[in-house]
Amino acid sequence: MSHSVLTFIAKVKPDKVAELEQLLAEIADSLLEQTHLPFPKLTLLHFASLFLSKDETYGVTLVFENNFDGPLDAYLKELYCHAADGLHRIYSCCVDYPASSTADREQMLGYLRAHVVRPNAYHIGNPGRTAARIAQEAQLRDLLECTADTLTCSGHPKLPAQDLRQQLQAAVKRQPEFSWAANTRPRLSWAERVIPVITFWGTIVLAGLIILFFWQVTIPLILLYLVVLRWKERHDPVWIGAAQHDHVGQLTQREDRTHTFQNHMASFAIVKPGLFRLLTLRAVLWFVNLKARTAIHGELSGIPSIHFAHWSLIDGGRRLLFVSNFDGSWENYLDDFIDKASPGLTAIWSNTVDFPRTRFLIKGGARDGSRFKADARAYQVYTNVWYSAYRDLTVQSIDANSALREDLYQPLAPAGVQTWLQRL
Amino acid sequence: MTELERHDIQGIVISSYIHLSCAAYVLLRVTDAPKARRWLAEISGEITTAQGKQEQTSTNIAFTHPGLAKLGLDEHALKTFSRPFIEGMATEYRARILGDRGESAPPFWGWGNSNCDRAQEHNPNPPVDILLLLFARDEATLAAEIERRRASFVASGGVEEILLLEAGRQPDTKEHFGFNDGIGQPVIAGSGKKERQQQRTHHATELPAGEFLMGYTNDYDVIAEGPFVEPGRDPGNLLPVIPPNTQSLYDPGGNHDLGRNGTYLVFRQLAQHVADFWQFLDAATRGPDNASDSEACVRLGAKFVGRWPSGASLVQYPERDPHAADGQLTNENNFGYTQTDASGFACPIGSHVRRANPRDSIGPDAETARRSANRHRIMRRGRSYGTRQPDHFVDDGVERGLHFICLNSDIERQFEFVQLTWINNPAFGGLYNEVDPVIGNLDRTDGMMTVQCEPLRTRVHNLRRFITVRGGAYFFLPGINALRYLAALTT
Structure with a gap:
C-alpha cells in the first residue's frame, strides 16, 4: 500500500x-x-x-x-x-x-x-500501513495488553513464556472482530523493501563510475564547485537577531496539545539568491528523497519520530516549504536534528537565507544549536489547523504494533517468543 | 577553559551549602521602588559569593520578571531575557508542558500564580517580586538571620513579606517518601568540584559553565545568552561591556552585560503525600490472602523511584537493597543503562530517576545518547520542608514536601525539556501511555506504570498524584555586579 x-x-x-x-x-x-x-x-x-x-x-x-x-x-x-x-x-x-x-x-x-x-523530497515513518491498519493494530495491542494484565499476579507471570504466548493468541482468536489479524500481509513486501535499497546504492555506484570515467572533466568541475561553495560559505550572512518572543509565543500556543505530544511544524525558508544554491538544493533534495525511500523502520537519519515530512520548492524555486508531523516536543525534535541528522539537514537548509555557518555543505551548520533553533523558529509559521488520525500513537509504537501483529501467529523459536513478549 | 569570576557569582550556583542545614526562602513584594533599591544596595555587599565559604549563614537573592520591572529596569532590557522567564511559570502553555493539571494547576497555587489568567476566579496570589534565600548552620542562627533580614526590609519601607517558606533540618539526605536523594548532580567546569563529586559518587559529569551561568561557553560551544542593557542605560559603567564579535546568538556587542555570572532559578513547592504513596504500594503488592508484603512493597517503591531507599541503583543492585539491614546511605552513581539494563528489567524504563536523567539510554548509540542527554541537565538546589512523617503508612495531616529549586541558563532547553520530554512524556523510551510514577502528571492518563520483567511485564494501574504543586515561579539569579546595577537604577 x-x-x-x-x-x-x-x-x-x-x-x-x-x-x-x-x-x-x-x-x-x-x-x-x-x-x-x-x-x-x-x-x-x-x-x-x-x-x-x-x-x-x-x-x-x-x-x-x-x-x-x-x-x-x-x-x-x-x-x-x-x-x-x-x-x-x-x-x-x-x-x-x-x-x-x-x-x-x-x-x-x-x-x-x-x-x-x-514534494521534492519526503519521508514516511510507517510505510506500507494504511490509516485503517494503524488503528486496527492499535486495538490489537490494547487487547493483548489487557489480556497480559490477567496473566500476571503480584509482579510475577503465572506461566512460562510459551504458555503465555498461547494464552495471548487464544484471547485474540476468541474475538471475531480480530479475525483480520490472521490473514494480513506483512507491512512491506520483499520487493518493496529491496528495490529502494538497490536503487539508492545503484545510483551511488553509477554516479561514482561516471565521475571516475570522465575524471578529466568531473574532477576539475567538482574542485571548482568546492571553491565557489567555500567562498560562499565564508561570506553568506548568518542569523543574528534578538529572539522573537511574540512570534515564538504564538507558535507554542499550538504545541504539545495531543496526548503523546505529536506536533506539527511548517516553515517557509528563503532560498539564497542565484542559481548555484538553487541547483545545489535541488540535487540535495533529490538525494535525500532517494535515501528516504530506503528508510523502512520509521527512522530518517537516526531520527525515530517523524510520521510524515516533506520538502517542496515553491514560488519558482525561491522558497523552500517544509512540513513535518512528528512525535515529542519541538525542542526534542530540533535536538534530534542537531545530534543525529545534522549533515543531511545542514545540506538542505544551508542553501537558505540566515542558516548558521557551514563547512563543505554538511559540516557545522545545525551544530550551532542555539542559532539553528532561532533560525528555525524565525521561519516557522503558525499552523492554523492540524489534524492527526491517531494522536495517541508514535512512529515507534505504530512499528511495534505491526511487529506484534506480524509475529502473532508465526511459529517462533524460544528466543523469538521472548522478544515477542517483550514488545508488550 | 575560562576562569569563573567567583567574586561576581552567587554562592548557590556552585554550592548547595550542605554545611548549613537550615534554610528559609522569603518571598517579597516591592511596594516602593526607590526604597526597595536602597535596601538592595544595603544588602548587595552581604550576598554570599562563590568565593570563600561562610560558616554561619549564607544569603542569596533572585528576582522575577515583574519584580525587575517594578525595580525600574528599562523596557528594552526587560525584553532581552528569555521567553519562559518573561512569561512566567503560571501560564496556560507552561501548565500544559510542566504537567500542572488538576489540583496542581496554577489557579489553586498558594503562591506565584498572579500572572495566571484564571487565577482571579479562584485564588489570586500577591505577585512575587523577590526571592531571598537564607541558609544557616542551625535553627537558632536561622531564626536570628530571618529576624535580622526582616528588620532590614521592614525598616527600608520598600519591600513587603508575602510568605516565608522554611526548610528545616532533616535527619539525613532522604526525601519524605524515604529515598536517598540528590545523588546525581552535574559539575560546572572550572568550579573545582569534579574531584569531590568523583569521590562522593564515583562518577562526575562535567559540563561547560555556560550550561549554568550566562556569559560563559555552553554545550553548543557558544556563549550562553543573557539579558543586556544599552550603554546609555548604564552611565556608571557598573556592568561589563560585551565584546563585539562574540559567537553569541544576537551579537549584542557594545551593550552592557546584565546576565554575566547570573542564571535562572526555577522554584516549585511540591507537597508530598507520603501516606498515599506507601498505602498505594502496599495495596498493589498484597498477596492472594490480602496480607501486606513489606518486602514487595519497598521493592515496588524502588521500581517507581529507580533507586532503593538507601540510594543504591537498581541497575547495580537489581535484587535487593544492599543496605536494607544496616540502614546506611550510598551515593554510588557510576552506572549507565544501555550496557547493563537496556530492557529495564532491573531499573524500569519509566522509573523516576531514569526519566529525570536517561543517561545513555535514549539514542541510536550510548555515546550520542549521553551527549544529547547532557544538554538537558539541571543543577538541583532544593530542600525538603516539613517534619518527617513518623509512620510512612499513617497520614498525620502535616504538610510536607520538597522546595524544588534548580539552576539552568536556558529554562526551555533544560528544566522545561526534562519535564516535557522525559517526565511527562507518555511515549518516553518506547513506553505506551504512562508518565513518571512519582512526579508525573498523573491526571491525564489512567495512571499506569509498566515494570519490565522476564518473560512478561507487569503493569501497575490506578496510580494517582503523590505530589501536588503548591506554587512556583521562574527567577533571575543575578551576578553581584548586576545586583548593584539594579540597586542603582534611577527611574
Whole structure:
C-alpha cells in the first residue's frame, strides 16, 4: 500500500485573508466536531494541516497539507463527498477559484488538481500501513495488553513464556472482530523493501563510475564547485537577531496539545539568491528523497519520530516549504536534528537565507544549536489547523504494533517468543 | 577553559551549602521602588559569593520578571531575557508542558500564580517580586538571620513579606517518601568540584559553565545568552561591556552585560503525600490472602523511584537493597543503562530517576545518547520542608514536601525539556501511555506504570498524584555586579 504526500498551494485574495483566518480558527477550535472539514470521516487520511504564509514578495499563500493512503483521485473523491462545503468556503477566499457553488464538482476538483504540489523530497515513518491498519493494530495491542494484565499476579507471570504466548493468541482468536489479524500481509513486501535499497546504492555506484570515467572533466568541475561553495560559505550572512518572543509565543500556543505530544511544524525558508544554491538544493533534495525511500523502520537519519515530512520548492524555486508531523516536543525534535541528522539537514537548509555557518555543505551548520533553533523558529509559521488520525500513537509504537501483529501467529523459536513478549 | 569570576557569582550556583542545614526562602513584594533599591544596595555587599565559604549563614537573592520591572529596569532590557522567564511559570502553555493539571494547576497555587489568567476566579496570589534565600548552620542562627533580614526590609519601607517558606533540618539526605536523594548532580567546569563529586559518587559529569551561568561557553560551544542593557542605560559603567564579535546568538556587542555570572532559578513547592504513596504500594503488592508484603512493597517503591531507599541503583543492585539491614546511605552513581539494563528489567524504563536523567539510554548509540542527554541537565538546589512523617503508612495531616529549586541558563532547553520530554512524556523510551510514577502528571492518563520483567511485564494501574504543586515561579539569579546595577537604577 503506498501513500500520497502532497500539498495544495493557492494564493489568497488580499481582502479575504481575515475571513479565511477566521474560518480556519473556527475549524481548529472544534476540530473533531466541526462540519467544514470533517477530518474523522476521511478514512484515507493520516495527517492534514492548513496554514498561511504572509510574505511581502510572495503575498499570502495558503497551504493545505495532506498525507493519505492511495492515489489522489480516490482521496479527492472522499474529500469532496465529506468536505465540499468547507473546501468551497476556503477556496472562495483564494485567487482564480472558479467554482460558484459546491455543485460545481469538476470545477472544484479541477482547481485542487491544478494546485497540487508534490514534494521534492519526503519521508514516511510507517510505510506500507494504511490509516485503517494503524488503528486496527492499535486495538490489537490494547487487547493483548489487557489480556497480559490477567496473566500476571503480584509482579510475577503465572506461566512460562510459551504458555503465555498461547494464552495471548487464544484471547485474540476468541474475538471475531480480530479475525483480520490472521490473514494480513506483512507491512512491506520483499520487493518493496529491496528495490529502494538497490536503487539508492545503484545510483551511488553509477554516479561514482561516471565521475571516475570522465575524471578529466568531473574532477576539475567538482574542485571548482568546492571553491565557489567555500567562498560562499565564508561570506553568506548568518542569523543574528534578538529572539522573537511574540512570534515564538504564538507558535507554542499550538504545541504539545495531543496526548503523546505529536506536533506539527511548517516553515517557509528563503532560498539564497542565484542559481548555484538553487541547483545545489535541488540535487540535495533529490538525494535525500532517494535515501528516504530506503528508510523502512520509521527512522530518517537516526531520527525515530517523524510520521510524515516533506520538502517542496515553491514560488519558482525561491522558497523552500517544509512540513513535518512528528512525535515529542519541538525542542526534542530540533535536538534530534542537531545530534543525529545534522549533515543531511545542514545540506538542505544551508542553501537558505540566515542558516548558521557551514563547512563543505554538511559540516557545522545545525551544530550551532542555539542559532539553528532561532533560525528555525524565525521561519516557522503558525499552523492554523492540524489534524492527526491517531494522536495517541508514535512512529515507534505504530512499528511495534505491526511487529506484534506480524509475529502473532508465526511459529517462533524460544528466543523469538521472548522478544515477542517483550514488545508488550 | 575560562576562569569563573567567583567574586561576581552567587554562592548557590556552585554550592548547595550542605554545611548549613537550615534554610528559609522569603518571598517579597516591592511596594516602593526607590526604597526597595536602597535596601538592595544595603544588602548587595552581604550576598554570599562563590568565593570563600561562610560558616554561619549564607544569603542569596533572585528576582522575577515583574519584580525587575517594578525595580525600574528599562523596557528594552526587560525584553532581552528569555521567553519562559518573561512569561512566567503560571501560564496556560507552561501548565500544559510542566504537567500542572488538576489540583496542581496554577489557579489553586498558594503562591506565584498572579500572572495566571484564571487565577482571579479562584485564588489570586500577591505577585512575587523577590526571592531571598537564607541558609544557616542551625535553627537558632536561622531564626536570628530571618529576624535580622526582616528588620532590614521592614525598616527600608520598600519591600513587603508575602510568605516565608522554611526548610528545616532533616535527619539525613532522604526525601519524605524515604529515598536517598540528590545523588546525581552535574559539575560546572572550572568550579573545582569534579574531584569531590568523583569521590562522593564515583562518577562526575562535567559540563561547560555556560550550561549554568550566562556569559560563559555552553554545550553548543557558544556563549550562553543573557539579558543586556544599552550603554546609555548604564552611565556608571557598573556592568561589563560585551565584546563585539562574540559567537553569541544576537551579537549584542557594545551593550552592557546584565546576565554575566547570573542564571535562572526555577522554584516549585511540591507537597508530598507520603501516606498515599506507601498505602498505594502496599495495596498493589498484597498477596492472594490480602496480607501486606513489606518486602514487595519497598521493592515496588524502588521500581517507581529507580533507586532503593538507601540510594543504591537498581541497575547495580537489581535484587535487593544492599543496605536494607544496616540502614546506611550510598551515593554510588557510576552506572549507565544501555550496557547493563537496556530492557529495564532491573531499573524500569519509566522509573523516576531514569526519566529525570536517561543517561545513555535514549539514542541510536550510548555515546550520542549521553551527549544529547547532557544538554538537558539541571543543577538541583532544593530542600525538603516539613517534619518527617513518623509512620510512612499513617497520614498525620502535616504538610510536607520538597522546595524544588534548580539552576539552568536556558529554562526551555533544560528544566522545561526534562519535564516535557522525559517526565511527562507518555511515549518516553518506547513506553505506551504512562508518565513518571512519582512526579508525573498523573491526571491525564489512567495512571499506569509498566515494570519490565522476564518473560512478561507487569503493569501497575490506578496510580494517582503523590505530589501536588503548591506554587512556583521562574527567577533571575543575578551576578553581584548586576545586583548593584539594579540597586542603582534611577527611574
